[in-house]
Amino acid sequence: MKALFTYDYGKENMDRIRALGYEVMVVGETVIENNPQINQVEVLVCYSPFKRLDVGQMKQLRFIQLSSTGIDQLPDNLDRDVQVANNRGGYSVPMGEWTVMRLLELYKDADYFFTQQKNRKWAINTSIQELAGKRVAFLGTGTVATEGARRLAGFDMTIHGFSLSGAPKDCFERVFPMDAAEDLIGGYDAVVIALPHTEKTHHLVSEKFLGRMKDQAVLINVSRGKVLDERALLLHAPRFKGIALDVFEEEPLKKDSPLWEVPNLLISPHNSWVSQRRNSRRFELIYSNLQRLKEGRPLQNLIDVERGY
Known part of the structure; x- marks a missing residue:
């Protein structure tokens, strides 16, 4: 053969x-x-x-x-x-770890400290937050989401998932049907996109969806860029505590993309899957x-x- x-x-x-x-x-x-x-x-x-x-x-x-x-x-x-x-x-293990890293970076304001170190400036930041007590929703309950949820279990967070069927899944306290996500998403502090890109998931995270997320929420995408409407994200980004995108609608991300200029957005070049x-x-x-x-x-x-x- x-x-x-x-x-x-x-x-x-x-x-x-x-x-x-x-x-x-x-x-x-x-x-x-x-x-x-x-x-x-x-x-x-x-x-x-x-x-x-x-x-x-x-x-x-x-x-x-x-x-x-x-x-x-x-x-x-x-x-x-x-x-x-x-x-x-x-690639689910490194992507699960990446999700934890980004949540910690955003809630602990890691970029602030990197900038302070670069400028040799000593200044305490009193605005950083704990993960404990936060509510996180995973869009998708496949292997990537499961490994992320497994690793977040030790942070005393409420961890829910949304899937096509809404069937119970290990590592998630509750799983809801994806059809309910838009109505329920406002109850979460952090949202992690971990879905494949299909005809049904294209721009699932739409302007309407983003509009229903709570103020000062965190948004992470480690799956496929086209699940998220990037134009709509530009409108809602100022309301969010932070955003971390590892995937984009068009890759590589063009140098003139307005996403580069979003101050509370962490960008990485589709790198979350990499490990030794x-x-x-x-x-x-x-x-x-x-x-x-x-x-x-x-x-x-x-x-x-x-x-x-």
Whole structure:
């Protein structure tokens, strides 16, 4: 069985894949293009080569293993018979930690102290707040939200979630249906967006939604930029205690974006997923799924392309 990787996981790991019985090719996403050899592969392990690679020409393709959690990059002409798996859970631990970090930075006014240190100025800040007693709502109760909620449990916060079904979930004291979020969101001190981008979640956090959030609330987005209406955010940002965005509607964020000028906004370049263990976690999922494919066993993290997750 022929497998095409767009990232080299090192000789030792690639030899493990070959030992499963795969004929392995490695071609980087910046140089990849269709040719007779590539068009014969049955397995594609990648992030987003689809601007250069036409999967419509790959008639033998059976399975795509994505290295990302999101699937926005999948092409429209993908054959419905091709199975697709994502890296759900692979980045959730560092993203959960990132959520805690941003909450602490915003409530403890970390930027103030960084600025004071840079200016060699000694001045106590009496406006910082505790996380204890705060109410936080996660939009989404998947692995990213769950790891964030798990880590916030030690801060004596009230932790609620909103999901499509509203079904109970570990690490959340209560879970409500997403349809109720707009009506209930005003009762929370902090809101964390942890949703995939789909047709239904596009601009879910709208001007109306933001308008119903309480004054001096904190807003964090670690999932997908298009879930949040950035133009509406610019209107409501002055009411909030702080905002932390790791994802944006258009990436990279343009230098002339007005978001750079929002004083209470922390910007990071889609970095929350990074940790020293990212490649090892990612490869172990890849290895497991390619082993399962060879053995005819059910694959992990299969997604429904039409639903978007």
